[in-house]
Amino acid sequence: MKKWFTGFSMCWGMFCAIPNPIRRWDSGCYRQMLLCLPFLGGALGLIWAGIGLLLLRISAPGPIFALCMTAAPWCLTGFIHLDGFMDCCDAVLSRREQARRREILKDSHVGSFAVICLVLLAMAGLSGVAGAALSGVAVSGVAVPAAMASSAVISVYKKFCKTAMLAAQSGSIMGRSSMPLRTP
Numbered sequence: 593m594k595k596w597f598t599g600f601s602m603c604w605g606m607f608c609a610i611p612n613p614i615r616r617w618d619s620g621c622y623r624q625m626l627l628c629l630p631f632l633g634g635a636l637g638l639i640w641a642g643i644g645l646l647l648l649r650i651s652a653p654g655p656i657f658a659l660c661m662t663a664a665p666w667c668l669t670g671f672i673h674l675d676g677f678m679d680c681c682d683a684v685l686s687r688r689e690q691a692r693r694r695e696i697l698k699d700s701h702v703g704s705f706a707v708i709c710l711v712l713l714a715m716a717g718l719s720g721v722a723g724a725a726l727s728g729v730a731v732s733g734v735a736v737p738a739a740m741a742s743s744a745v746i747s748v749y750k751k752f753c754k755t756a757m758l759a760a761q762s763g764s765i766m767g768r769s770s771m772p773l774r775t776p
Contacts, residue, residue: 599624603632609670636668658722662714677713678706685709 601616602625643664647657666674682703683693696703 595621595624596628599626600628600631603628607632607669607672608636609668636665639668640664654722658718661721662717674710674713678702678710681709682706 595618597614598616598618599621601612601614602618602621604610604612605615605617606625607629640661644657644661647660652660679697682699682705683696685705686693686696686703688696
């Protein structure tokens with residue numbers, strides 16, 4: 593059980609901007625850290641939905657609601673996903689050979705494609721949430737984060753179960769040798 597708490601603490605420390613009160617790190621708990629990712633995503637999604645409910649409760653104007661709901665996931669994760677998004681945009685849209693694209697991914701400088709894509713992403717997020725808020729469907733701005741949080745947990749564990757099944761069929765489960773499963 594201690595490995596799971598350590599894994600969750602590692603996950604929280606790496607992928608969340610909210611300060612972690614219990615800082616633990618153990619390289620042997622890397623697997624548990626990865627398996628805790630959907631739970632951290634679910635918790636962040638619930639916080640995101642809570643922000644939306646709070647904004648609805650105080651009757652925040654549509655543009656303020658849209659701005660807060662668009663920026664909340666970025667702020668909660670410490671902008672870590674935006675960094676990867678911007679790096680990928682620079683590399684993919686450079687239209688260069690694969691070796692050069694890999695160099696662009698490793699480059700710490702921000703390129704013009706990254707800035708353009710970030711602005712388009714922010715505009716799309718703002719317009720989507722603002723459109724829902726202005727049309728009187730502001731509750732969808734709260735339902736979306738909650739749905740994303742629950743779907744993150746389901747999709748990761750579906751993939752994990754599929755990977756475990758393939759490993760079982762190939763004869764090894766988590767590094768242990770086993771008998772291959774028969775297929776009809």
